[in-house]
Amino acid sequence: MEPSISEHPKNLGGRVVATWKLTLEYDGTRYFGWQEQKGSRTVAGELRTAAERLFAKPVDIVGAGRTDAGVHALGQIARLRTDVRIKRLDLLHELNDRLPPDINVLRVEQVQTEFDPRRDALARVYLYQIAQRRSAFAKRFVWWVKDTLDNEAMLDAAHVLLGRQDFARFCDKRVGEVSTIVVVRDVQLVPCEDLLLFRITASHYLWKMVRRIVGALVEVGRGSLSKAEFASLLDPGSGTKRRFDVAAHTAPPSGLFLVRVAYDDSEQNGELVPAFPVSSL
Numbered sequence: 001m002e003p004s005i006s007e008h009p010k011n012l013g014g015r016v017v018a019t020w021k022l023t024l025e026y027d028g029t030r031y032f033g034w035q036e037q038k039g040s041r042t043v044a045g046e047l048r049t050a051a052e053r054l055f056a057k058p059v060d061i062v063g064a065g066r067t068d069a070g071v072h073a074l075g076q077i078a079r080l081r082t083d084v085r086i087k088r089l090d091l092l093h094e095l096n097d098r099l100p101p102d103i104n105v106l107r108v109e110q111v112q113t114e115f116d117p118r119r120d121a122l123a124r125v126y127l128y129q130i131a132q133r134r135s136a137f138a139k140r141f142v143w144w145v146k147d148t149l150d151n152e153a154m155l156d157a158a159h160v161l162l163g164r165q166d167f168a169r170f171c172d173k174r175v176g177e178v179s180t181i182v183v184v185r186d187v188q189l190v191p192c193e194d195l196l197l198f199r200i201t202a203s204h205y206l207w208k209m210v211r212r213i214v215g216a217l218v219e220v221g222r223g224s225l226s227k228a229e230f231a232s233l234l235d236p237g238s239g240t241k242r243r244f245d246v247a248a249h250t251a252p253p254s255g256l257f258l259v260r261v262a263y264d265d266s267e268q269n270g271e272l273v274p275a276f277p278v279s280s281l
Contacts, residue, residue, distance in 0.1 A: 020080045020091065021109045021117070022047075026073050027102040028253070029140045034067045034076065043067070043103060047078060050098035054091075055082055064117040064261040065124060068208065070253030072141065074127075074275055075106070075260035077117045117261070123185060123201050125259040125269060128214045128251065130196040131278050141276035142195065143214075143255040149221030151196060155189040157220045160231040161200070161213065162187060169233045169246050170213055171206035180206060186269065189217075194278040199259070201269060208250055215249035 024047070032040035036048065044063055051059045060081035067073055086094070092108045099105070131142035132149070161184045168180040186201040198214055216233065219225035225244060233246060257275045260267075 017113055018082050018085050019111050019113045019115060020082075021111045021115060022078045022080055022095075022105055023107040024073060024076045024078060025104050025106055026076065027140065028067060028070050028072045030102060032069045033071070034063050034065075034073075043073075043076075044078070046100060046103055047080075047095070050095050051080055051082070053098050054086075054094050055084055057083070062117055064121050065205070065258070066207075067258050068211075068253055068256075071256045071258070072275070073258040076258055077121075077261045079111075079115055079117045081113075120263055121204075121261045122265060123203060123262040124205060125199065125201045125262070126205070126210045127257045127259050127272075127275055128198040128200075128210060129255040129257070129274060129276065129278075130198070130214070130218070131194060131255075132196060133194045133278065135194075135278050138276055138278050140254055141257075142278060143252050145218055145221075147222050149196065149218065150223065151189065151191055151221065153223075153227065154196075154217045154221040157227045157230045158187045158189050158198070158213075158217060160227070160234065165234045167206055167209050167234070170216070171209045172247070173207065182206065182209070188272050190272050192272075192274055192277070195274055197272055197274060199269065199272050201262075211251040211253065211256060212246050212249070214251040214255075216244070216246055218251065219244075219249055 026043050028043065031043050034043045036042050036045045044061060048059065048061050062079045064077040088108050088110060092105055095105050129142045131138060131144040134144055135142065164181060164183050166180055167182050171180060182205065183203040184200060188199045190197050200210060216225060216230055220227065220230050229244060233244065
């Protein structure tokens, strides 16, 4: 049975509006990323379809950030605006009833109309999972690297990412993207059973940035790229002894997860744990 829906009492600029903050998790394997695109199946597109089926009218949906095709999320944030009112738990359950099984709304909160999930965000946290053995179950959620990696060398190189850096060599620029400067707040690289976990916290991200960082770090772990050469990739004007093709070493999307979006500087990352574990035998 459809939930009881009535007009929201707050009028904004001549329109009646209810604004909701949604926290979602999804397996991005089947989707062409978060952002809605004509002719492609996307996570935001599925969310819009579910919401418009529920309300039987158009809604406004904005996400905290794009995830690329095949990338997953543990805590993507979206804003949903509608000109009708519904109870919080009804909205949660009714959306999930209409969403495919690989997309799930975890939490629903009613927020101020002015809430902007992208511009209000202070930081975003991503996790990348590198598998150190073949797995029959985890293929969609890891990158299996067959070579033995030098974890300490990778972590040492990863520390040069900290601070305000130019990631021009680590991205594909989108139309309208001007600056390639990103502030990286924290990086961690930790072995966990048969996984190597890389977590990065930054102000924002450029297209394919995390996957290209991971790809380059794996080459450091293989011994084919030195720490100095890795560091030089953060200086677009620097010369190197050889030209390293960052794009050619882009890590696959399967191992990448958007962990959370932070709106408060007091929020902590917590323990680094796998999104999908691969246990030692």
